[in-house]
Amino acid sequence: MRIDVFENGITAWKEAIATLEKIVDGDVSFINYRMFIVNFQGALELMFKKMLFDKNEFMIFSFDKFKDNVLNRYRNAVKDNKSIFEYAISKGNGKIPDTVKFYESYQRLAYLYNMKCFTDEVIANLDKLGDLRNSIMHFEVNVDEEILTSLSKLLLICDEIFQDSIDGYGWGSDYISGTLRNKLKQKDLNMDKLIIESKFNKKIIDTIKSNFNSYIDIDINDYNLLSDIYLSINNAEKHSKEDIARRFEILVRHGFIEQNSCSYSYGNDDIDSILVIQVSDKIENNCIKKM
Numbered sequence: 107m108r109i110d111v112f113e114n115g116i117t118a119w120k121e122a123i124a125t126l127e128k129i130v131d132g133d134v135s136f137i138n139y140r141m142f143i144v145n146f147q148g149a150l151e152l153m154f155k156k157m158l159f160d161k162n163e164f165m166i167f168s169f170d171k172f173k174d175n176v177l178n179r180y181r182n183a184v185k186d187n188k189s190i191f192e193y194a195i196s197k198g199n200g201k202i203p204d205t206v207k208f209y210e211s212y213q214r215l216a217y218l219y220n221m222k223c224f225t226d227e228v229i230a231n232l233d234k235l236g237d238l239r240n241s242i243m244h245f246e247v248n249v250d251e252e253i254l255t256s257l258s259k260l261l262l263i264c265d266e267i268f269q270d271s272i273d274g275y276g277w278g279s280d281y282i283s284g285t286l287r288n289k290l291k292q293k294d295l296n297m298d299k300l301i302i303e304s305k306f307n308k309k310i311i312d313t314i315k316s317n318f319n320s321y322i323d324i325d326i327n328d329y330n331l332l333s334d335i336y337l338s339i340n341n342a343e344k345h346s347k348e349d350i351a352r353r354f355e356i357l358v359r360h361g362f363i364e365q366n367s368c369s370y371s372y373g374n375d376d377i378d379s380i381l382v383i384q385v386s387d388k389i390e391n392n393c394i395k396k397m
Contacts, residue, residue: 111159112274115152116281122146123281126261129254130289132304134297135356139249140242146257147208147239150232150264154211157271165214168204176203208236223267231260254297258290301360302389306345310353311385313339314363318383326365326383329354361388 109117122145129138158165167176183190190203206214212232216224235257241247265282268275282290289295301307317339324331333350337343343350357363364386 111152111156112272115149115156116275118145118149118152120281122149122261123286126258126290127283127286129297130286130295130300132301132307133352133356134301134360135352136249136359143235143238143242143257146261147235150235151208151211153264153268153272154208154215155205157215158206158211160272161219165218166205168206168210170204179203208239209233221267221271223263223270228260228263231256235260249297252296254295254300258295262287262290298360298362298388301356301362307353307357307362309340310336310350310357311362311389314383315385322382324365324383326358326363329358332383361386 122142125138125142125145129142155166164176179194180190183192186196188196209232212224212229215221216229234253238247238253262282302311313336318335321335324335326332329351330347332354333347336350336354337347345353354363362385363383365383368382
């Protein structure tokens with residue numbers, strides 16, 4: 107089965123958008139952040155290669171060792187009256203010559219084909235996206251709370267580029283819903299703001315405020331136990347235990363709920379120290395006042 111570069115790119119593009127929609131709705135887990143970055147970068151690399159291919163088939167290939175990697179393979183393919191892809195498949199390994207790297211793909215479109223849509227700001231954000239993807243895939247990453255603002259703007263710009271440059275893109279399909287598009291046009295997509303404005307997350311926070319004081323010495327990192335307690339309080343909750351546990355993890359990792367030591371008196375001189383789970387000052391001081 108052959109999956110062409112456009113179909114491959116669109117698949118990653120849809121996955122990136124679907125994951126971003128979860129993030130914008132307050133599901134700001136690391137796995138969603140990771141999947142968005144990886145799929146977004148992968149989609150752009152494939153779609154830029156599609157744009158290069160449509161302009162000149164040879165432009166999708168690396169210039170390194172061009173004669174050995176590209177010309178010789180094309181020569182053999184032509185002799186067999188096959189395309190380069192068909193020739194690679196016929197040899198059993200399906201390997202085509204090395205294609206351009208991500209940063210080369212948009213630089214070729216910007217500078218060799220003088221596409222004005224690739225402004226300095228767009229190229230800088232594409233560079234940043236490539237660096238983020240490499241950090242995630244190869245070592246570790248420092249999550250920038252503000253990065254979604256610039257990446258969301260980049261996604262909308264790329265959507266316009268694809269509409270103008272790729273035949274078949276968007277025919278009968280609007281990959282970005284009107285609701286999501288409007289949210290992405292906001293100037294501030296700070297992760298903390300997205301978390302605290304989620305109705306689901308607000309309900310969890312309200313439950314902690316009003317009902318969690320009686321639950322003591324619970325491990326705040328035991329998200330399954332926290333979700334069990336939440337479900338025992340909210341019997342009609344429509345979300346799954348797994349979803350609730352993930353939201354607790356988000357709230358803990360972003361510092362919205364915390365575990366504090368409190369003194370407890372038994373009515374005599376005996377005083378014990380107990381651990382309780384509480385809403386942090388980060389919400390009280392920084393978020394709720396802004397809403």
